[in-house]
Amino acid sequence: MSxxxxxxxxxxxxxxxxxxxxxxxxxxxxxxxxxxxxxxxxRGPDFLSSTEGLYPPPEEGKRWYVLVCMVGDEPFIEAYxxxxxxxxxxxxxxxxxKTSLVLGDDESLRLGVDGPPAGRHFIYRYEDIVKGYVExxxxxxxxxxxxxxx
Numbered sequence: 001m002s003x004x005x006x007x008x009x010x011x012x013x014x015x016x017x018x019x020x021x022x023x024x025x026x027x028x029x030x031x032x033x034x035x036x037x038x039x040x041x042x043r044g045p046d047f048l049s050s051t052e053g054l055y056p057p058p059e060e061g062k063r064w065y066v067l068v069c070m071v072g073d074e075p076f077i078e079a080y081x082x083x084x085x086x087x088x089x090x091x092x093x094x095x096x097x098k099t100s101l102v103l104g105d106d107e108s109l110r111l112g113v114d115g116p117p118a119g120r121h122f123i124y125r126y127e128d129i130v131k132g133y134v135e136x137x138x139x140x141x142x143x144x145x146x147x148x149x150x
Contacts, residue, residue: 007032009039013131015066015145017077020137025077027066029130040064040079040126055079062086064126065103068134068141071120075136079126085113094120 014028025044031037042053058064062081069076071094080088088101088109095101095111101118102110107125109118122140132145 005032005035005037007037007039008034012038013147015126015129015131016133017068017075018133018135018137019075024075024136027077027079027126029064029126038064038127042079055081065107066124066126066129067101067109068122068124068136069120070122070136070139070141075141077136090121092121 009030010033012029012031014026016023017025017027025042027040027042029041030039038058040055042055044053058081062083064079065082066077066079067088067090069090069092071092076090076092082088082103084103084105084107086103088103090101099111099115101121102113102115103123104110107123109121109123110116111118120139124134124143128147129143129145131147132143135142135144
C-alpha cells in the first residue's frame with residue numbers, strides 16, 4: 001500500500017488519553033490521500049515537537065492498535081503495528097514471567113496463544129477510536145469517539 005506512492009499526507013485526527021481530566025498522552029495520525037497509508041505520532045510530556053514522537057512506518061498487512069495497561073499507579077499506553085496472532089512484548093508485574101500478550105482472532109488480548117483474557121490490559125484498533133478520547137480513570141477505560149463503528 002505504501003511503496004512508490006510519494007505520499008501526500010493530510011491530518012486524520014487524534015486520540016487523547018486522560019486520567020481524571022489530566023491529559024497523559026495524545027496519539028495523532030496523518031493519512032495519505034493517494035493510498036490510505038497511515039502514519040502515527042505521539043505527543044505528551046516527554047515529546048516537545050510533533051515529529052519527535054513519530055512511530056516507524058507500518059509494515060504491509062498490519063494495522064495500528066493501542067495497548068492500555070491498567071496495572072500500577074500510572075497507565076501504560078503504547079501503539080503497535082499488529083495483525084491477528086502477533087505477540088506484544090510488554091513487561092508488566094501482573095503478567096507471569098515470560099508470558100506474552102497475543103492479539104486473538106477476535107482482536108482481544110490473550111495471555112499466550114491459547115491463554116485466558118489478559119485481565120487489566122486493553123487493546124483498541126486505532127482507526128476505531130481516532131477523533132476521540134479515552135478516560136483511564138475507569139475500568140475498563142471509557143472510549144468516546146466521533147468515528148462511526150463498523
